[in-house]
Amino acid sequence: MVKNISCQAHDYFEIVCMRRSLIKVTTKKNQHYHGVASDIELIEKQEYLSILEGHEIKQVLLSDVQKLEAVGNSPEQHNFSMAW
Template structure:
């Protein structure tokens, strides 16, 4: 069975991708990914967020994200933090 996140959580990922927001992801293994949110894609049975980072394009499984921060975006209301 495919592991999934809640619809509400998914909405936040879609919002940052739609806005091409600057984001920071904190993962279950405590790694951090910093960059610009680009898209959500499906590979096999996983949904991945595509992030343009200083290391290049990074794909992160949504179920591995424990904190999503939208930060340093020009419109203050577009900056937020979600803990999953």
């Protein structure tokens, strides 16, 4: 079953990818990811956030994200924290 997220939440994911922001992601299963937001990809009719952690790309299902934080970015105004 495909799970949808709100348009507002999707906008935040698009913003961090567009800016190539340094982010922290926490999933609903309390998994943590930390790296650079690189893209949103459609895989089998579901959207995934691609995060570059070191030299490895991690794929996180957007509907599984509980918290998205943009941290350590310049300018400071590009940093934020959103929880769903």
